[in-house]
Amino acid sequence: DSGVTQTPKHLITATGQRVTLRCSPRSGDLSVYWYQQSLDQGLQFLIQYYNGEERAKGNILERFSAQQFPDLHSELNLSSLELGDSALYFCASSVDPSSYEQYFGPGTRLTVT
Amino acid sequence: AQTVTQSQPEMSVQEAETVTLSCTYDTSESNYYLFWYKQPPSRQMILVIRQEAYKQQNATENRFSVNFQKAAKSFSLKISDSQLGDTAMYFCAFRANYGGSQGNLIFGKGTKLSVKP
Numbered sequence: 001d002s003g004v005t006q007t008p009k010h011l012i013t014a015t016g017q018r019v020t021l022r023c024s025p026r027s028g029d030l031s032v033y034w035y036q037q038s039l040d041q042g043l044q045f046l047i048q049y050y051n052g053e054e055r056a057k058g059n060i061l062e063r064f065s066a067q068q069f070p071d072l073h074s075e076l077n078l079s080s081l082e083l084g085d086s087a088l089y090f091c092a093s094s095v096d097p098s099s100y101e102q103y104f105g106p107g108t109r110l111t112v113t
Numbered sequence: 114a115q116t117v118t119q120s121q122p123e124m125s126v127q128e129a130e131t132v133t134l135s136c137t138y139d140t141s142e143s144n145y146y147l148f149w150y151k152q153p154p155s156r157q158m159i160l161v162i163r164q165e166a167y168k169q170q171n172a173t174e175n176r177f178s179v180n181f182q183k184a185a186k187s188f189s190l191k192i193s194d195s196q197l198g199d200t201a202m203y204f205c206a207f208r209a210n211y212g213g214s215q216g217n218l219i220f221g222k223g224t225k226l227s228v229k230p
Contacts, residue, residue, distance in 0.1 A: 002157075031216060043204060043220040056217055088156060097216035100146050100165075100208070104158035 003027065004105035006091050012111045018079040021108045025072055025093030031055075032074040033094075033102060034066060038087035049074055050097055081112045115140040115207050119221035126195045127229055133180075134190045134224045136205030142166075144210040147181065147188045148218070153201040161203070164188065166210075195228045202226075 003026035013019055025032050034046040036059075045058035049068035060066075063081075068074045078085060088109050092102040116139045126132035138147070149161040164172045164181050172179050176196075180189045192199055205221040 033217065035218070042222045045217045045219065048217055056215075058217060090158060092158075092218075094216065098210070099216075100163055101160060102216075102218065107156055 002103040002105065004091060004093050004103050006089075006105035006108050008108060009106065010109045010111075012113060013081060014113055015081055015083060017081050017112075018077065019081065019110065021076040021078070021089055021091075021110070023074045023076070023091030023093075023105060025074070025091075026103050029093035029095055029103070030072065031094045031097050031099070032068055032072070033092040034060075034074070034076050035090040035092065036087045037090065037107070038084075040084070041087075043090075046076070048097070055097065078110070083112050086110055086112045115142070115209065115219045117205050117207050117219050117221040119205055119224050121224045122222070123225045123227070125227040125229055126192075128195055128197060130195055131191060131193045132195055132226065134192075134203050134205075134226065136188045136190070136221055138186050138188065138205070138207050140186070140207065140209070142209050146208045146210060147179075148206040148208065149177070149179070149190045150204045150206060150220075151199075151201045152204065152223070153198075158204075162190065192226075197228050197230060200226060200228045 005024045030051045032049045037043045046060040048056040066076045088107045091105045147164045151159045176193045202223045206218045
């Protein structure tokens with residue numbers, strides 16, 4: 001158990017819908033990262049937050065957004081869902097951006113039908 | 114932009130044998146980390162080993178060791194005395210140590226390793 005929790009574990013929804021994925025980092029970790037793992041794109045970095053502020057963006061679609069709240073949990077919002085958004089979404093956390101180790105949550109499996 | 118390439122989509126090895134997984138990367142950075150992550154069928158991402166670019170000595174963690182060739186931008190993983198529990202996807206990853214992309218992991222496509230009894 002990495003100490004990072006993600007909810008829900010599985011999510012099945014229809015095209016055009018909107019979903020919210022939630023992540024609670026390890027106690028004491030200020031940085032949160034979101035990654036997407038799909039058959040087409042592999043594992044790719046989406047977005048990074050540090051202590052409530054967006055710090056870096058990767059290959060995140062405009063239909064996707066995220067935020068980190070004062071209690072440091074983070075949410076990834078996916079809207080106007082398409083079939084190609086079906087993927088495993090990981091959250092990871094670290095003490096800060098300079099920490100070499102990121103602790104991954106178990107992931108949320110999103111299926112868009 | 115950094116890229117990570119794993120040229121072996123699948124590999125297999127007999128239990129107790131040794132196997133080497135390949136990884137090459139491209140970067141103009143001088144200060145970075147390299148990692149190998151394991152993803153078993155449970156899908157959990159597990160850190161296997163890390164290497165700091167400024168260290169010439171190759172990292173070792175029990176049965177896992179790396180061959181880090183900085184000039185060649187090569188970072189291979191050697192698994193000795195392979196065990197059935199080593200069956201998993203293995204991802205090579207790069208992380209810059211400063212700048213706006215500090216902390217973000219760039220992953221290769223992965224190598225699926227099967228350990229056969």
